[in-house]
Amino acid sequence: MSNVFYMPPVTLMGPNAIQSLGAELTSKELKKALIVTDSVLVEVCLVRRANHSQY
Numbered sequence: 430m431s432n433v434f435y436m437p438p439v440t441l442m443g444p445n446a447i448q449s450l451g452a453e454l455t456s457k458e459l460k461k462a463l464i465v466t467d468s469v470l471v472e473v474c475l476v477r478r479a480n481h482s483q484y
Contacts, residue, residue, distance in 0.1 A: 436463070
């Protein structure tokens with residue numbers, strides 16, 4: 430059995446990418462985002478802010 434994974438062709442990266450996430454999701458009528466991170470970004474709570482942001 431094969432699986433299909435579709436990922437829209439949008440990648441936000443770099444400074445202030447997190448601040449753009451909500452507007453980008455809204456403009457594309459998306460409800461979820463795949464956030465790829467590392468231990469440093471987890472330590473500085475960047476991932477927590479993204480998970481709890483209002484858009």
